[in-house]
Structures are given as structure tokens and as C-alpha cells.
Amino acid sequence: MRSVFGKVVGSLVGEEVASAHCDGPCGVYDPASARIAAEASLSMTKKMLALEMPSSGDGHAMAAYMNSMARYIAIKEEQTHLAKAELLVLWTDYFKPHHLEAYPNLHDTFWKAGKLCSAVKVEVSLQHAQELMDAIKEIHEIFWATKGRDVPWTTSS
């Protein structure tokens, strides 16, 4: 009611807009960056589990196998760490105390997502990699709700 009154008065007499923002990049946060990194981790986990070890006598095949596995491991490690960093930035920079009032489980959701990042790095777990994606989906829904926008959850693969 109060906001409607303010809107009417503002449109009648003309209103200015003044910025009460926190910082320059305030408007460009997006959980998509964490999602892309976590999706890469999920993909690497799948690739690691699907890779078949060559017969022990074939040196070339063994080198290629080790090379592929090492690359998957490196990418999983790097991308999961990136997902964790992106989540941390979103959690500590974008979300404000009034968001926590509206979403009391916010801290718990981020904390669990961070823990899942650690698990995905340490383990080769399809279950935890998928649970990380689910946690980021939950964050995606809260994030866009705070902006009053209906942005569908999409994945790259």
C-alpha cells in the first residue's frame, strides 16, 4: 500500500533516482558462473569413471590413458575450486542481511554447497558432483527470486 502511494506521488511530481549500491559490479552477479564450473566437474567425474585402463603391456596406450586421466583430474580440481570461489563471492558480496531474513536457510545452503565442492575435489563421486549441481540450482532459484525475475535453470550439457 505504502509503495503504491509512493509510486503515485513519485509519478505525479516526478522523481529522481539515487544510487545506494554497494559497488560497481553490483548488478552483474550470476550463479551461472558457479554452475558452469560445477558442470565441468560433473563432466570430468563422468569421464574419469568411464575411462578404461589399457592392457598393461601397451606402453603407448598406457601413456595416453595416464595423460587423459591426469587431465580429467586436473580439470576437475581446478573447476571445482573455481565453483567454490564463485559461490563464495556470491554468498559474501551479493547477498545482504535482508535476503537472509527472507531466506533463513541461505547460509546453510551455501555452506553445504561449499562442503560439496570439497567432496567433489577429494572424491570421484558422481553422487556428490550431482548434489553440487542440485545445491547450485537451489541457489540459482533464491538468487533470481531476490531479483524478482523468473530465470529458468539451464545446463550446458
Place this chain on the structure above:
Amino acid sequence: MDDIELSLAIPRCSWRELLLLVVRRRRVCRVDGSSMHPALSDGDRVLYEPTSACVVGDVVLAQHPFVSGLKLIKRVEALDAEGRVTLRGDAGLASTDSRGFGSVASEAILGRLTSRL
């Protein structure tokens, strides 16, 4: 704690304030952003008195020192002897203010917030 919060709060618009708006002694401004939480929320509309006079504790409308046309809403944290004004957002950990862009000249103060619509 309650007393501190009460003193920081912007009062609700009175009939007197509306009358002053009608005779152009007040102007309307919409708050964009959350750096003045909890006193002001994103989307709040406020009335301000066009003046460069302010005291410590006032919430003011100010011209950003380095971005032409960008107006800010911040609280006056300090006034020095040379007339420079230190601005700060109430949401101390999430505000771009004088901690980043330094103090502003008193001429940069465009108005003093008087009430919330």
C-alpha cells in the same frame, strides 16, 4: 540498540511533508540499491529538502565526485573544518562511499532526506 536504530530511521511522511512537497520545498527520490539498509530499502521513495546544509547523522542526496550525473544516497559521517563531507552507507560492509571515493565538497550535497513515502 533499539534507541540507536530508532535515531537512524527516516521518519514516515507527514501531512506537513506532503504540503511542503506541493509547494516545491520537497522533492521525491527513489532509492536504487541496498547500501542504506536497514534505514532504507531498495525501491523506497523518499522526500528530500533541496539544500547543501547538513549535519552529522543526516541522510543526504549527493553528487558522486567522479561519475557525472550519478546521485548517491548516503549518511553524513563527518564534516571537517574545510567543509568537506564524509559519506557512509548504513550497510557498512556493502557500501561504496567515502571510504572508497574520499570526502566530497559541501556543494556536492544536493539535499537532505526528510521523510519516507
